[in-house]
Amino acid sequence: MMNRRLLLRTSSAAVAGALGAAALPDTVAAAAEATPGPSARPIGGSGPTDGVTRRLLQEHPSPAEGWEAVQTLVEIPRHKESGRHSHPGVEVGxxxxxxxxxxxxxxxxxxxRTGDPFFIPEGAIHNARNVGTVTTMMLSTYVVDATKPLVTTY
Known part of the structure; x- marks a missing residue:
């Protein structure tokens, strides 16, 4: 059985959000199930989010019941963006x-810019647009409701 939360974290959030995990090709679902440890998968298809990846680094239960801490490495190529989305908890990056x-x-x-920290409140709809000359790398740590998908796209 495919872990829907893992799929939303590590594969195409735009596709999974729009179609649901069951609508993804079997090869994508099988690869996600068979891949041990952290993995990076594109977040979108062709278009402004093409080539964006979110690599799951670690995931642990939070001291607060029903919440979890999730850490990812996000890479956004030049002239690309994450796409409008929100999280069911805070993002510290x-x-x-x-x-x-x-x-x-x-x-x-x-x-x-390089070296800057950021904080995004729970539920805030946001989009990270690469406006630089290199692939952007962001370390994002989330404290989120464990019962909800990490990313909701809009």
Whole structure:
């Protein structure tokens, strides 16, 4: 049986969000089940999110019942973006490399550069747009509701 939360974390969030995990090709589901440890998979198909990856680094129960801590390494190629999405908890991040314009639905955008930390509140709809000259790398740590998908796309 495919772990839906793992699929949403490590494969195409745009596809999984729009179609549901069962609609993904068997080869994608089988690869996700067969891949031990952290893996990186593209977040979108062709278009502005093409080539974006979210690698699951670690996942642990939180001290607060029903919550978990999840850490990922996100890579966004030049001229690409994460796509509008939210998380069922907070995101605490750090820009390892690159320049990002973090766009929000409810506040002005935030320009982030190599070495900058960031914080995104629970449920905030946001989009990370690579505005630099290299592939952006972000370390993102989430404290999220364990019963919900890590990413909800819009």
């Amino acid at each position: 750090y820009i390892i490399r690159g320049d990002v314009l973090m766009e929000f639905d409810d506040r002005p955008p935030l320009r982030l």
